[in-house]
Amino acid sequence: MQADIIDGRALARQVLAEVAEGAKMLDRPPGLAVIIAGDDPASHVYVRTKVKRAEELGFLTEKIQLPADCGEARVLEEVAKLNARDEIDGILVQLPLPADINTLRVMAAVDPAKDVDGLHALNAGRLTQGSGGLIPCTPLGCMKIIKSVIPDLTGSHAVVIGSSNIVGKPMAALLLEEHATVTQCHIHTRDTKFVCRGADIIVSAVGKPGLVNADWIKPRAVVIDVGTTRVPKADGSGYTLKGDVDFDEAVKVAGAITPVPGGVGPMTIACLMENTLTAAKMRKEAKENEWPVLS
Structure with missing residues (x-):
């Protein structure tokens, strides 16, 4: 008997529909920024798809394209700018980065409350503890x-x-x-x-x-x-x-x-959108109650 073939696209549509409904409950659209460095063809395909999904959901969406020789300091500078912008709820640094850039150092620089890839050490630790946070x-x-x-x-x-x-x-x-x-x-x-x-x-x-x-x-x-x-x-x-x-x-x-x-x-991209909504909701709640977003 043949296995059931799981339709990831259909499941992703369900997740995206839930995200669209959740976004309507906010006082502004969730904001997602993507940083991509270099010319890796697969990375550009992935980024285009992610940006397209975010735009379809009505998110504030921004793509920051950097050259392959931009250097680590430039990537960290862009991350710092996005960390400081209140309208940006999620920051995604597309991997892989150029070989001369320390990926762990860049991931550590992202505000963990905006880490929609779930790769910051704080979010990784919260996952192992079962205490919430943003999940990869x-x-x-x-x-x-x-x-x-x-x-x-x-x-x-x-x-x-x-x-x-x-x-x-x-x-x-x-x-x-x-x-x-x-x-x-x-x-x-x-x-x-x-x-x-x-x-x-x-x-x-x-x-x-x-x-x-x-x-x-x-x-x-x-x-x-x-x-x-x-x-x-x-x-x-x-x-x-x-x-x-x-x-x-x-x-x-x-x-x-x-x-x-x-x-x-398709589910990976749908969950990125879900994480962006989750980050926006967490940041909104923290701001209203004057408490840290993640602690």
Whole structure:
């Protein structure tokens, strides 16, 4: 029996509709600013899509384009300006940054109350404590997808393949918060295939096309494919997107699975919009009550 193919675009539309309704309750549109440095083609595609979604929702939207040789000081200067602007609720620094820029230093410079990527150390710490804050968009989107299939994760065995600060680590923390038993695999894990075969849920986020084969998957498991790697077409006519999962084979075993594209990607952008609204609401409430936004 073939797995249910999870429609990330449909779920994203639901999230965006909720964001649109929530934004109407504010006294001004939420504000989102995106900083992009360099000429990475994929980054420009992602930024255009993010800006377009924000504009469709009526957000105040601003894109700051910097050259690849702008240097770290220039990026930090732009971040500081956006931190100081009251009409900007969310700041997104598009990754990857040019190699000469320290990504962690830039992320640390973003006001954690405006950190809609959820990558500031304060937000990461609040996530591990289960005490709120802004959650990284891709793990948040993955969790919404998983819960659309399994509303109660209590006691489920979840395997996360990948341990990055952007997806792997926060994904594991979110699953733990939902009372799943979590195993995190990475490049040094021995026999990842064996670990995955006992999982009710697999989330793969390593960027290695075809890594997860059908024989890695427990029958009827939920498989979330975060991988999006650009692979040249055989005829040389361009690129195609490939996930970490061998979809054609995995769909014959899994209970539910996300496609690439059309799975996690749309939910990541929808959750960015949700985070921007959340940041705007938190900042509004803090201002009205004269308390710190995050503490």
